[in-house]
Amino acid sequence: MDCHVRYAGDDDPDKCTARKLARFDLVELHRSDRATPYGVVLNPHAEQALSPADAADTETLVALDCSWESAGEARFSLPGNHRALPYLVAANPVNFGKPFRLTTVEALAAGLVILGHRPHAERLLSKFTWGETFLDLNDEPLRRYAACDDSADVVAVQGEYLDR
Numbered sequence: 001m002d003c004h005v006r007y008a009g010d011d012d013p014d015k016c017t018a019r020k021l022a023r024f025d026l027v028e029l030h031r032s033d034r035a036t037p038y039g040v041v042l043n044p045h046a047e048q049a050l051s052p053a054d055a056a057d058t059e060t061l062v063a064l065d066c067s068w069e070s071a072g073e074a075r076f077s078l079p080g081n082h083r084a085l086p087y088l089v090a091a092n093p094v095n096f097g098k099p100f101r102l103t104t105v106e107a108l109a110a111g112l113v114i115l116g117h118r119p120h121a122e123r124l125l126s127k128f129t130w131g132e133t134f135l136d137l138n139d140e141p142l143r144r145y146a147a148c149d150d151s152a153d154v155v156a157v158q159g160e161y162l163d164r
């Protein structure tokens with residue numbers, strides 16, 4: 001699966017996980033919506049949850065790297081199939097333990113696992129000291145989401161974690 005990032009460039013460049021991935025040729029950065037390939041766009045505001053069914057439609061996974069302060073709904077103007085990630089918790093030092101607030105690398109890795117590409121997710125996360133922790137913290141939900149048929153199934157599984 002190809003991983004792409006629409007790079008807004010408004011976040012601290014030293015902490016930016018997308019820039020680090022790009023340095024290792026693990027993602028391609030794009031500086032405009034037009035230049036960003038069409039695919040599944042990871043968007044926390046999307047109505048539909050990502051599920052394994054999305055793997056049938058695309059080989060392209062896209063994240064938007066911008067600061068959380070500017071990550072409002074209007075910012076996600078990229079063309080593509082927009083999907084929200086289900087309940088998962090962050091392992092990055094800035095938002096450790098917070099649900100849904102994932103860095104770009106965590107979001108791409110979660111997307112890859114759900115779409116059936118776990119080894120690819122592990123390659124991305126291996127560049128971060130806390131990368132393995134992300135998979136450990138979310139081991140059970142990630143395995144359950146990856147075994148779902150469709151978005152409705154994913155939402156049902158997510159409900160069990162939200163109710164806890």
Ligand SMILES: C[S@@+](CC[C@H](N)C(=O)[O-])C[C@H]1O[C@@H](n2cnc3c(N)ncnc32)[C@H](O)[C@@H]1O
Binds near residue numbers: 011067071101108
């Ligand atoms: C807001 S940026 C923050 C990036 C941060 N500056 C970094 O260095 O990684 C994180 C991006 O990851 C994706 N993302 C994060 N959490 C998500 C979620 N719960 N659902 C869908 N996508 C998510 C989105 O593309 C989002 O724009």
